[in-house]
Amino acid sequence: MEQVRSGTIGIVVVAAGRGERAGASLEGPKQYRRIGGRAVIWHTLKPFLDWPKSGPIVLVIHPDDRALLNDATADVPRRENLIVVTGGATRQASVLNGLRALQGRDVGHVMIQDGVRPFVDAALLERIATELSSGKSAVLPAVPVSDTIKRGDASGVVMGTVPRKDLFAAQTPQSFHYETILFAHERAAEEQAADFTDDASIAEWAGIPVHLVEGSIDNVKLTVQRDIAMADEKLRGSALPDVRTGNGYDVHQLEAGDGVTLCGIFIPHDQKLKGHSDADVALHALTDALLATCGAGDIGDHFPPSDMQWKGAPSRIFLEHAARIAREAGGTIMNADISLIAEAPKIGPHRQAMREKLAEILGISLDRCSVKATTNETIGFVGRREGIAAIATATVVFRGNA
Known part of the structure; x- marks a missing residue:
């Protein structure tokens, strides 16, 4: 040998x-x-x-x-x-x-x-x-x-x-x-x-x-x-299906004003949400959820509040950016789900318009967009009407093997 x-x-x-x-x-x-x-x-x-x-x-x-x-x-x-x-x-x-x-x-x-x-x-x-x-x-x-x-x-x-x-x-x-x-x-x-x-x-x-x-x-x-x-x-x-789910959470403080923007829809109200952009807490949470599906950080990494160009900006810009990142990584957005936690204003009358706005921004069908709402039963900062919170979940399917 x-x-x-x-x-x-x-x-x-x-x-x-x-x-x-x-x-x-x-x-x-x-x-x-x-x-x-x-x-x-x-x-x-x-x-x-x-x-x-x-x-x-x-x-x-x-x-x-x-x-x-x-x-x-x-x-x-x-x-x-x-x-x-x-x-x-x-x-x-x-x-x-x-x-x-x-x-x-x-x-x-x-x-x-x-x-x-x-x-x-x-x-x-x-x-x-x-x-x-x-x-x-x-x-x-x-x-x-x-x-x-x-x-x-x-x-x-x-x-x-x-x-x-x-x-x-x-x-x-x-x-x-x-x-x-x-x-x-x-x-x-x-x-x-x-x-x-x-x-x-x-x-x-x-x-x-x-x-x-x-x-x-x-x-x-x-x-x-x-x-x-x-x-x-x-x-x-x-091949294993490469299905990824991302979660997002955001909260914004309420202050005196004339209305709030949620899911891209303006709702007249005696308060407004405080924030650097339009403070759309729902779209902020969904932006984070989409970024999470491809490990792309969070909304603050892409749109820092210290950058004055985003002052008062519509939050659909942030969500469109996250959707583009997911698609460029090979993803197909399958579902977007948002839960709003607020004592007021009432979300029910605006739910359909919110779903339609999500479908428009994300380029997906209406049946893949869900908006739900609940109160906090007068408990905590939401219950005291000091703020509104949102929880979002996004599901994206990516090409190739997991």
């Missing part, structure tokens, strides 16, 4: 192909098609970015795909750690470019992954890493062939049945001692050897023993359009 080699495990993800068999799409080559709300390449990269044993990660792309890549990986974790290089005319040339990008980076082993295998899991990576750490120079994840294999001639006539006992379907990441596979690739390029379909074939050609490790039946390669559609169905069927 060879000695265990030092250095990290480098990753090369090959995503420079055009994928003609998947058909044309406005989204671009198949590695940029959307499955489960995100690009295939996003799903391929994430397990390696999450795996604690990953060293430097090289992504090999087509020179025309920079914009597609930037869009596809905008929110991928640790995106700044990716090393992006362009590929060559063949997969073999693209892998060699990726391997060369790891030179000088203290890499002991390397995993070479197809960019369109989005379902690799940490358990498979650990099995491969164990084999590499035992001293093996080449490790190939594979699954036994389960279908009956027939051999046919050019006219489509079956010539015989191939025994499947010792047959395996190769997967990626195919993994190697780094210097060993780099040397084999360099030699194959220099000698203009046959265009190999995978890296294990180059290792075999170079006389490097390739050891099988248990693959994963889920670790499929997306080749044709139906593969992509099935992957999308799988992810959408298994």
Whole structure:
């Protein structure tokens, strides 16, 4: 057995192909098609970015795909750690470019992954890493062939049945001692050897023993359009719904005046609410609730009362701003619910107008907007008519997995 080699495990993800068999799409080559709300390449990269044993990660792309890549990986974790290089005319040339990008980076082993295998899991990576750490120079994840294999001639006539006992379907990441596979690739390029379909074939050609490790039946390669559609169905069927609920609370003091503004509706009254803006306690609470659904702080962070531009401002500005933040984060506002706590004025006669105003500001249907009111039974500052309080709840559904 060879000695265990030092250095990290480098990753090369090959995503420079055009994928003609998947058909044309406005989204671009198949590695940029959307499955489960995100690009295939996003799903391929994430397990390696999450795996604690990953060293430097090289992504090999087509020179025309920079914009597609930037869009596809905008929110991928640790995106700044990716090393992006362009590929060559063949997969073999693209892998060699990726391997060369790891030179000088203290890499002991390397995993070479197809960019369109989005379902690799940490358990498979650990099995491969164990084999590499035992001293093996080449490790190939594979699954036994389960279908009956027939051999046919050019006219489509079956010539015989191939025994499947010792047959395996190769997967990626195919993994190697780094210097060993780099040397084999360099030699194959220099000698203009046959265009190999995978890296294990180059290792075999170079006389490097390739050891099988248990693959994963889920670790499929997306080749044709139906593969992509099935992957999308799988992810959408298994994804947890990303439904978030935010709460908000606000209170404003009452003072002598001619009316109060609640939920954007002015109600004549012998008092008014004291505040820097129009003091719409209901919209302030709902603004906080919406901001909470995407971790965007509170109303004071965005509209500090020390800023004079907001003096007397209508509070719908604040709510529209919070709704825009939620939508830009990928959210769809599903519901807004406000409870007003006040002894006076009476809210009932104005409830419908308030709901309509909320629907208008948020751009959602009326049945998704609720306004309720109660008194404080003459108890506390609300009961003494010293102020009005509001409690708000917002529900937002976000795209992607939770």
